[in-house]
Amino acid sequence: MRTLLIGCGDHGGGTLLPAACSAGISIHALVDSDRERAEHLAKLWLIPQVYASTEDVDADTFDGAIVALPVSAQADHVAWALQAGLHTFVEKPPAPDLDGLRTLLQHAGRAGVHCVVGMNFRLAEGVRRLRSALAAPQYGPISYARVEHIARKPVQSFSPDMSLEASLFAAQGIHAIDLAQVLLPAQRVTSGQMIAVNRGRLATLVAGDPAGGTRLEVHFGSCAAAFSHQVRVVTASGDLLELRNMSELLHLPNGGDEHVREYPGARVLWRTSPIGGGYDSAGYGPELAAFGDLVAGGPAESLASLASLLPVYEAFDELLQAEGLAWTA
Numbered sequence: 424m425r426t427l428l429i430g431c432g433d434h435g436g437g438t439l440l441p442a443a444c445s446a447g448i449s450i451h452a453l454v455d456s457d458r459e460r461a462e463h464l465a466k467l468w469l470i471p472q473v474y475a476s477t478e479d480v481d482a483d484t485f486d487g488a489i490v491a492l493p494v495s496a497q498a499d500h501v502a503w504a505l506q507a508g509l510h511t512f513v514e515k516p517p518a519p520d521l522d523g524l525r526t527l528l529q530h531a532g533r534a535g536v537h538c539v540v541g542m543n544f545r546l547a548e549g550v551r552r553l554r555s556a557l558a559a560p561q562y563g564p565i566s567y568a569r570v571e572h573i574a575r576k577p578v579q580s581f582s583p584d585m586s587l588e589a590s591l592f593a594a595q596g597i598h599a600i601d602l603a604q605v606l607l608p609a610q611r612v613t614s615g616q617m618i619a620v621n622r623g624r625l626a627t628l629v630a631g632d633p634a635g636g637t638r639l640e641v642h643f644g645s646c647a648a649a650f651s652h653q654v655r656v657v658t659a660s661g662d663l664l665e666l667r668n669m670s671e672l673l674h675l676p677n678g679g680d681e682h683v684r685e686y687p688g689a690r691v692l693w694r695t696s697p698i699g700g701g702y703d704s705a706g707y708g709p710e711l712a713a714f715g716d717l718v719a720g721g722p723a724e725s726l727a728s729l730a731s732l733l734p735v736y737e738a739f740d741e742l743l744q745a746e747g748l749a750w751t752a
């Protein structure tokens with residue numbers, strides 16, 4: 424796949440470019456309005472072509488695009504790439520609000536190419552370990568899932584048009600809600616609330632299916648001193664699995680477990696390796712590799728489509744409406 428990287432800032436140039444190389448996707452050209460930065464990266468990574476804008480690109484000479492632009496510039500560039508017939512990988516968030524996502528979905532429906540959203544937590548090593556542990560028949564389906572995702576930014580809106588709450592969603596909430604919905608899909612949002620904090624924002628969402636006896640809780644915020652990520656699930660068997668900071672997976676067995684008498688405490692199922700690689704453990708490498716495989720005819724597996732993000736945006740939209748808040752400033 425002859426691939427164009429659009430946006431070579433901290434994430435595009437610093438993370439996705441090396442992650443793409445590690446995933447076997449070779450980048451043939453860079454696009455960035457900061458031409459000096461793009462040229463510097465092109466020299467470092469032996470990339471033959473640099474453009475300051477997609478207006479200068481002859482899209483017929485490429486098959487794919489990876490987009491990592493400021494939140495407010497993403498949707499227009501995704502629409503450009505799709506209209507140009509390029510298989511597109513766009514970093515989250517593909518659009519700054521629910522209406523923008525719906526418009527992109529229309530573009531994608533007409534385009535006849537793949538459009539994948541970078542939701543790296545889906546493929547982070549700890550989440551893969553959790554999901555593979557949960558596939559064992561002893562646990563049964565998830566009855567309760569709780570995702571907590573609290574970082575130290577944003578404390579200011581990403582653009583004058585966006586509310587701080589929409590910026591929180593773009594940076595953190597989209598990941599937290601998506602991961603929770605991947606673990607326990609099809610829950611109806613029952614309530615949500617912004618929680619009072621003096622720095623940044625903190626939000627909570629609760630969803631459930633009372634008839635089925637399932638419940639989902641999501642907490643996300645930007646008030647913390649450092650990144651904190653916790654996932655807890657309880658399955659129908661009564662087993663509790665907990666993924667702490669993407670680095671340790673614990674299992675607290677149900678009370679009827681045959682080994683409880685021997686040892687009633689929590690067992691460590693997995694711990695991150697001290698020599699493990701960042702692109703793999705954070706999910707960036709496996710996600711881009713899966714995008715490459717998808718374009719080559721492989722399965723979509725855990726990849727996020729634009730459509731799969733619709734319930735994520737809708738859940739946050741409900742929270743905004745309930746609180747009298749808006750996507751726009």
Ligand SMILES: NC(=O)c1ccc[n+]([C@@H]2O[C@H](COP(=O)([O-])OP(=O)(O)OC[C@H]3O[C@@H](n4cnc5c(N)ncnc54)[C@H](O)[C@@H]3O)[C@@H](O)[C@H]2O)c1
Pocket residue numbers: 429430431432433434435436454455456457460475476477491492493494496497514515516541542543593594
């Ligand atoms: N999944 C993750 O873990 C993760 C982490 C960080 C960022 N991101 C996402 O990646 C995207 C980029 O974030 P970043 O931190 O790299 O931002 P950044 O500001 O560091 O980089 C953005 C780059 O885009 C360039 N640019 C801006 N407008 C442009 C245009 N119209 N045409 C060409 N180039 C343009 C800028 O010059 C800059 O180099 C954001 O949408 C963010 O949400 C995802």
